[in-house]
Amino acid sequence: MKKQFLSLLLILGFCSGLVAQDTKKEVKYGQYNGLPRQDQAMQKWRENRLGQFIHWGLYAIPGGVWKDKTYEGAAEWLQISAKVPREEWEQLIHDFSIEKYDPNEWAAIAKEMGVKYVTITTKHHDGFCLWPSKYTEFDIEATPYKKDLLGEFVKAYTKAGIDVNFYYSILDWRHTGWRYDVKSIEDAEAFETLMEYSKNQLLELIERYPEVKGFWFDGTWDKSWKLNGKFSYELEKAMKDKSPGLVVSSRMRADEYGKRHIDSNGRLMGDYYSVYERRLPLPWDEEITKMDWECCMTVPENQWGYHQDWSLSHIKSPLELTEMIVHAVSQNGNFLLNFGPMGNGDIRKEERFIAKEIGKWMDENSEAIYGCGPSGLQKQDWGYFTKNNKSGKVYMNVFNNPVIGKYRVKLKKGQTLKKASLIGKQSEALHLEQISKTVYFVVPANVNTKDPFVIVLEIEEKESRKFHQKALT
Numbered sequence: 150m151k152k153q154f155l156s157l158l159l160i161l162g163f164c165s166g167l168v169a170q171d172t173k174k175e176v177k178y179g180q181y182n183g184l185p186r187q188d189q190a191m192q193k194w195r196e197n198r199l200g201q202f203i204h205w206g207l208y209a210i211p212g213g214v215w216k217d218k219t220y221e222g223a224a225e226w227l228q229i230s231a232k233v234p235r236e237e238w239e240q241l242i243h244d245f246s247i248e249k250y251d252p253n254e255w256a257a258i259a260k261e262m263g264v265k266y267v268t269i270t271t272k273h274h275d276g277f278c279l280w281p282s283k284y285t286e287f288d289i290e291a292t293p294y295k296k297d298l299l300g301e302f303v304k305a306y307t308k309a310g311i312d313v314n315f316y317y318s319i320l321d322w323r324h325t326g327w328r329y330d331v332k333s334i335e336d337a338e339a340f341e342t343l344m345e346y347s348k349n350q351l352l353e354l355i356e357r358y359p360e361v362k363g364f365w366f367d368g369t370w371d372k373s374w375k376l377n378g379k380f381s382y383e384l385e386k387a388m389k390d391k392s393p394g395l396v397v398s399s400r401m402r403a404d405e406y407g408k409r410h411i412d413s414n415g416r417l418m419g420d421y422y423s424v425y426e427r428r429l430p431l432p433w434d435e436e437i438t439k440m441d442w443e444c445c446m447t448v449p450e451n452q453w454g455y456h457q458d459w460s461l462s463h464i465k466s467p468l469e470l471t472e473m474i475v476h477a478v479s480q481n482g483n484f485l486l487n488f489g490p491m492g493n494g495d496i497r498k499e500e501r502f503i504a505k506e507i508g509k510w511m512d513e514n515s516e517a518i519y520g521c522g523p524s525g526l527q528k529q530d531w532g533y534f535t536k537n538n539k540s541g542k543v544y545m546n547v548f549n550n551p552v553i554g555k556y557r558v559k560l561k562k563g564q565t566l567k568k569a570s571l572i573g574k575q576s577e578a579l580h581l582e583q584i585s586k587t588v589y590f591v592v593p594a595n596v597n598t599k600d601p602f603v604i605v606l607e608i609e610e611k612e613s614r615k616f617h618q619k620a621l622t
């Protein structure tokens with residue numbers, strides 16, 4: 150009886166395996182390359198951890214105000230929220246004189262903040278291009294500035310040792326071929342011209358600026374683009390054929406079934422997961438630590454382009470933003486903090502202040518950020534663990550101080566805590582209280598607990614030694 154039952158189970162198991170295989174769809178235009186990528190360019194992307202996002206375009210001139218009326222929505226959407234006719238919006242091109250634009254100064258501010266990469270809007274939804282494009286008249290050449298703004302930007306940031314990435318919006322409110330949906334042959338033909346235009350411009354960008362490290366896509370959520378999974382797959386291929394190391398965001402694509410980010414067989418598209426917009430994963434989400442991902446964040450609630458009035462929403466403090474950087478890294482993510490330069494090319498004083506303050510923290514603690522990722526340890530209430538995979542060092546990034554003045558650490562089975570010290574003072578060992586086999590309290594001495602601080606842990610892995618001995622016998 151027992152035997153029969155077992156064989157029945159086996160048969161059922163076998164059949165369900167077959168069924169599972171059957172339900173796997175044939176996806177031709179899903180994931181482009183095997184993930185996670187381990188090539189040098191991807192490793193560098195992963196180690197960079199902190200980036201600067203830049204939203205800059207014609208919308209920076211009105212800065213959220215049109216005909217004396219202030220619009221609370223995102224400043225880069227003003228053309229839509231204030232219902233500005235296209236021809237009127239285009240006139241802004243004559244006011245884009247950006248006399249204060251100094252890319253070397255911008256790069257210096259970014260460097261001081263500690264960013265390792267930057268992502269700049271080459272073309273946002275209004276269609277205005279920051280580089281002199283062969284494929285449109287609506288670009289930097291038509292402004293009083295005339296010169297290649299983007300080229301100067303790439304040069305300055307590259308010189309400062311910061312990797313340059315391009316943001317590109319497929320959605321284009323100005324292009325005559327743009328459609329939200331494709332419902333007729335005419336729509337299909339029109340959208341074909343938009344796709345061709347996008348492809349031309351993207352390849353043009355790679356050709357003109359071979360230093361570019363990656364592309365961040367936007368405006369890819371409409372049905373028209375989702376219907377063209379084959380095209381976007383081939384576009385990713387064409388871009389990577391031209392520049393093999395390119396790192397592309399999952400926002401670029403939908404597969405042939407219209408599924409975005411993750412294809413119909415559950416595989417990530419692009420090289421990293423790009424859905425964390427103005428939010429972070431739950432701190433105990435372990436699944437996310439297995440992926441490459443990036444969070445992009447605004448300083449106000451929802452302003453990317455320059456808005457004149459920052460009193461309309463909460464403005465995040467450098468402390469809040471620093472905690473978000475650490476939070477992202479502790480779960481294997483990159484953090485991209487947005488800046489919206491002004492219409493005259495200057496960087497607003499609030500952003501300068503934030504860059505400086507984050508920079509001070511990074512100056513002392515970036516060892517816990519660059520090249521770091523998840524520790525595998527259980528999260529504690531005082532903050533976030535990060536770990537450097539090369540050195541094996543674990544960092545306790547403290548943001549909330551427990552009243553007892555001791556900081557709990559729970560190791561994994563087989564691990565022993567050898568030493569704890571403050572970052573930058575690694576010769577002075579901190580007192581440790583061992584509570585059980587794997588639980589300790591770290592007791593820091595003489596720290597200013599008003600500011601976040603970092604404790605470095607040296608952990609010994611007993612398991613691996615045992616395994617080693619076993620392997621020898």
Ligand code: JFZ
Nearest residue numbers: 204223225226367368424426445453
């Ligand atoms: C888009 C743009 O519309 C916006 O202007 C800005 O450039 C931002 C970075 O990207 O807005 C989005 C994109 C994605 C989501 C929400 C707003 N999303 O996935 O929730």
